[in-house]
Amino acid sequence: MFEFQNLEVYKKAKKFHLESKKLLRLIPLDKIERDQLYRASFSIVLNIAEGSGRLSKKDRRNFFVISRASVFECASIFDVLHDSNEINQDTFDSFLKKADELSRILYSMIKNLEN
Template sequence: MFEFQKLIVYKKAKSFHKDSKQIIKNYSITGIERDQLHRASYSIPLNIAEGSGRYTNKDRRNFYIVSRSSVFECVSILEQLEEDQEIPKSNYQEMLEKADELSRILYRMIKNLE
């Protein structure tokens, strides 16, 4: 098992991506919204994994920053989907809470690497 696979943030990021895929499927999200949400949510665990394999704190930190930025992108997409009434407010709120937790964990990881 790789070290990143043991990280709680990685496990939570994978779960967030899975939940995003479920929203796409359950509510028949199509077009650019589907593609962007899938790509952004997938980017979160991928950048955590890639960053954990870097040798310097600066490199690792940059990947965690990209991962956190992808969390923000997902929130923006989900917000728009909720405002357009393509997903229920309850799903949006649930995902927002998960995104907030991911963002906070990643923020601490980034700050610890300064």
């Protein structure tokens, strides 16, 4: 087992991605929306894993910053999907709550790696 697989943030990010994938199977979206949400949610997971493998604090921090930016990207996608009535309020609130939690955890990790 790799060290990153034990990180709580990785487990939460992976669950967020899998739930996003499940949602993509349930609602009709155009190709661009589908692709963007898939890639953004997967980017969260992948950048946590890649950052965990970096040796310097600066390198790790950069990957966690990218991962957090992908969380923001997902939040904006869910916001647009909600405004266009492609997801309901409960689904929107659920995904936004999970995104907020990921963002907060990643922010703490980023702050801990400063200088």
